[in-house]
Amino acid sequence: MQQTILERIDRVAQGVFSLVLRGADGPLAPWEPGAHIDLHLPNWLVRQYSLCGDPADRERYRIAVRDEPLSRGGSEYVHRFLRPGRRLGVSSPRNHFPLEPAPEYLFLAGGIGITPILPMLRAAIAAKAKVTLMYAGRSTETMPFVAELHSAYGDRARFMATGDRGRPDLAALAAQSSSRALVYCCGPASMVETAEAVFPSDRLRTERFQPTARTFAPDTAFEVVCARSGRTVEVPPEQSLLDALSYAGQPLASACREGVCGSCELVVLDGEPEHRDDIGAAEGRMYPCVSRALTSQLVVDL
Template identity: 50%
Template structure:
């Protein structure tokens, strides 16, 4: 794991949202990142969380994260808000990016709540590239919507839409008609993502890019509908059998194989692993349809094999 990062500053960005500024303790440059990237932050209370980088990718001496207090969460955001202070250090991994901004002459950005964080550097990149773009940004209340001061410089390209005064976002007006040469980037709570996906059913398959904070509610999978899988680790030649009631990730961990992982829900990308041989039954929410079709990587926590054998780059 890299050297811990130093918390240099905390700032209140809105009701319930703090920005967190992290730097190298010796003032060295930090690893580069691109819009859409996130940092895996490992907290002293034993929890690990992914937070989107929302600063300037050209500033190699600091990372900025936006953290929403989640009253019903598992305690990670509460720790940041209540315990973490300037002068503290945090362990981390990354940056890693599964929400990359692909080149396009035009973009529609849709953000809900804390989903504005990965969108912020995307706007700056789109602006610098001379692309046509607009942002529709919704929140529960105006006071809960973070970083609106920074967004003001973009003028009419940005539409702020607090739900308590403006109602629900007009997604039909924004997305009802497919637009040529336009990519849509959306981040926010699951109801927003589902609504955007529904309204983009007639758009080209690769037009929509989303980032999820949690996996959608899904029926519990029945082990009776699964099958045993032989997983071969290419680097060691070792074989691990995965039963129908066990994930590939859990089987590897039980066998003593050290695999990087976190969410176990197919949304964070931590357990992404190279596939050397075999067809994957992709069940994650990270890879694009094109990446899934390529079949050269998989998320071990939720995805399985179409057949009975997989060879992994482990």
């Protein structure tokens, strides 16, 4: 974990604060557009936020935090109690939403979903790609970084206040978009689901802040062998693998506990995991906060 000092807090939209975090002990870990960090708050909560600053700035990270009405304590603490000068721990950046090379891009952002898109825009334009942004929100007052985007990108950025004009017509955008364009979408579940319905899957890249609602077979018991410690842990149906490991003295880092952040990634050496995450676990990896086992035993690198 890296240590940072909260350098600035700025109001960038109604109910949205931008936080600038300066490295407390020198340069921060490098990152690329699409990456996010875990922010360790003083109230013992850990929350994930997309990096929306400049990857070339190794001294600072920038994130944005919306004040959620149904906050579980993270955004509430940031908006009510956090002040400049506070020391905060952050994880190294992780990236499950990388910007791939392409001659053209269509970026679709909804509300706070603009945050991972901001550095992507800068990188795409620096690479001389053709870029279009469609940015939607309830009103321009609630949409962070509108002024920054308008100033930097002019007519390449289109803004839609859904409270006045309704939702953007993504089907029409899909019909008009070039077959050479990669489409990056981050926003509410309704926007992501519509994008998945109208854009070809081979050209669409998405990031979700909440897990997809899906149905799995009933949970069953299985056992996990920790290869390094030699310990075998029983995982009952009513308990997650993450919790079972923790209670057995084999704790893992974790944050979202919903299969969307990747902080609890675990290496699987043998057995077949049942992947229930929204990230798309790589071969030989799983996320034990939500995923379970299709075999009676898993062997993991712990």
